[in-house]
Amino acid sequence: MILGAGTEDSMVIDVVFWTISVSIIVAALAVVHLKDLFRAALFLVVAFLGAAGLFVLLRAEFIAVVQVLIYVGAISVLIIFAIMTTREVEQGNPFNRLRAPAMTLAGLFLAGVLFVVFATEWNILDVAIANGTFSADTTQMIGETFTTTVPRIAALLIRDYVLAFEVASVVLLAAIIGALTLMRDR
């Protein structure tokens, strides 16, 4: 049994979910449409925090923490820092001439994805558990998996995905060196 499973059907969870979702969408629109770059950056932070909230609802607490630490804590600060440095804080966020085609394209893309989302017969975990497809042991193991994600992710990262993990570290190193090279005073 997944911890908290079933409570998702409750009104409270739905209200929380939709609140967070709407705020993410509104924040995203604000990022795009606000003329004030600084405020746009702040709304980006709102969107990131909302995403972290969604992660919590989705039983991915570790990801939620990472999201807050990296996106809200590091990336947002970096972006705001860049905005302050470029001195185009106000009136600095105009559109180019591609609005109409980009809008159409984004709409088409959205329609396509939504078609896929709603046309697919998803094989939902909760439904399978409710139908008793799995044995009691399996159900319990699934529940344990979602409640103890951190050690499991750690084990996966340094065992099964160790190559990708190491490559990621090299990518980060390269990014650091690249950024330093670009910004160095010549």
Added chain:
Amino acid sequence: MIPEIVLWLIFFIPLGSFLIIAGVIRPFFNRYAFAAGYLTIAAMASALVISIIALASVINEHAGIEYAAHRWLDIGPMNITIGITLDALTGIMLVVVTAVSLMVQIYSTAYMKGDKGYARYYAYMSLFTMSMIGLVLASSVIQIFVFWELVGLCSYLLIGFWYHKPSAAAAAKKAFIVTRIGDFGLLLGILYLFFNQDTLAASGLNSLIVADVNTAAAAGIITSGVATWLAVGIFAGAVGKSAQIPLHTWLPDAMEGPTPVSALIHAATMVAAGVFLVARFFPLFEASKEAMAAVAIIGGVTALFAATIGLVQNDIKRVLAYSTISQLGYMMLALGVGAYGAAIFHLFTHAFFKGLLFLGSGSVSHASGGTFDMRYMGGLRKIMPWTYVTFLIGSLALAGIFPLSGFWSKDEILAHAWGNGDTVSRTVFWLGLIAAFMTAFYMFRALFMTFEGEFRGGAAKDPNAEAHDEGETHPHESPWAMVGPLVVLALAAGAIGFIVNPTTSLGIVPIHWFTEFVSGHLHHETPEFNIPVALISSVLALAGIVLAYGMYGVKRSAIVSPADMGRWFRPLYQLFLNKYWFDEFYEKLLVKRVFYRGLAQGLDWSDKYLVDGLVRVIDRVGKGTGRVVSHLQNGQLQGYGLGISVGIVLIFGIYLAIR
């Protein structure tokens, strides 16, 4: 019976000589270049000894000796072999090649003395002898072709031996290119065999082995029509190599090479390779009447035609060159009328007396300071008696005077042609008879101009001579190394005709031994010695000699002056003097007009406007498209992003649509 390895030695000894000279003596010990000459002579002598043993072995066996072919290359179902054919023809050719080669090498030690390319000369000579031996020993068509081209290469190298002389370089190129035209025909013939081996393979024969091809032709596996084309292809190669019409133009120019080279390659051996080739494929030729007729007619016409040109040449070597062409025509004529034995017999005798005559001309030129122009010779009889006597014997033999060797061989050809009785044979008989008269005339014209009368100054007077001595030229007899081979060859030229092919049994030598021996396996009847034909040809030859004496032999006041003759027969004289304008025809019309202006310029035009045009169109299309499309590359990053996104959405859409 001679083991195969010993036969290979005949081939490998000259090869070893070549390798040692070219790889050791010339690059490292060029100061001791004389060693190259002695090495070559030793090699030739040993090759001659083994060749004689081989010939004796064939005589003892009364038939060709079969050796198993060695597998060389297996390509799919086809296998190319190398091996040795030892039959009467091979045995005789081996002896001829090595014997004449030995004489020429001895002669060359004196003739080439002091030449800067002495070692190179002997390297080429060894290489040539090796190739020629390889050619006569070859049992597979591929082998024949390889050595055929190798002797062509040696001919090229030796004609252009003095490559610093522009005329020699040009003559070498001409020889190579003109013979190449004929070789193309040979190659086509070989390619036909190559691509049609299934026909022969069905009967268990290998189409790339000469003997098998001949067996197939004799047995009718190769049909007459195919045999015609095959024979014509092979004959084209022979025409090029043996300088028959219309590919004869290279041989007179080949006289630019050193005289011993002319004697060995362009008189005795290599040019006879064409005759040898036809003889080698004789059953194939016999399978096609048309091919035989073509061989006979080309040979007959060449015999007469070359003799007419020989009448008016002033260069002694060119007289001999045209004489060689004419005599090779005789041999072809003989093969064409089916006188196989007679053809080889004439090849055999001709090799000795023509080699002798060339060496004699070299001796004469040596004496008179380097010129070959007979107008600047004369009166050499008393100064160089040895050369004179041997040259006289050679001339008599060539003219076909009884009882010298040329008489027997030439007569047998004519008797055979007459005895056949069909139209082609009769026609070529008359051609040959007229040529016999002319042969006697031009040979004795040369003899008289060279040896009789007063000495006319030699090279010092000749405006075209290469080496001008200081002051006058003092003629002298040549050294023993040159005279010796002349004497040996003169003995051979004089006696060998009757000894090897007597008209009556000579005790150990049975009647018509040579002809029977050579053509025994072909089961030909040898015609009886035809006294009327012999008489007529002898009378004609004597008449030629007498006419030559009348015009050139009598001192000062000639009975019939050459100038008068020139006036009376002015058109003919001009025709002969200009060699029927063959060179002009090839050079000015074929090469310059047809090939250069017609073909080359046409191709040039198509290259410029069609090929290049196409390339230019492609270039413009690419450039234009690029210019138009490059407008999309406007530096607007988000435009690119939009393009990428459109692409992704398109792929997404297509995937959804065809899912």
Added chain:
Amino acid sequence: MNLENVLLVGAIVFAIGLYGALTKRNAITVLMCIELMFTAVNITAVALSRYVIPAAIAVNPGAVPETAMQSLLTGQIFTIFIITIAAAEIALGLAIVMAIFRNKESVFVTDATEMKR
């Protein structure tokens, strides 16, 4: 709250991010929009990880081995790598924007057209 709803949110955010990335002239905004797209992808991945039965489990639901459990977390692992890459990307992207700004006194993408034909 169910899978479709979460995916709907993710898709909308992604579309907004795409629209912004293609239309905003300010390079920093473009980068922010790209971050939005990353986040949308992360939401989608985590949602799929939470709701959809992985193939390793679905193949034999009667007897699922314990080792198959880790495939439930594949989406989360993906997300971690995406976050890593996003961090690297934003660092480099901002560095490039700053470099361009230093040279051209402008952070507008439309002004950086040196690479045009």
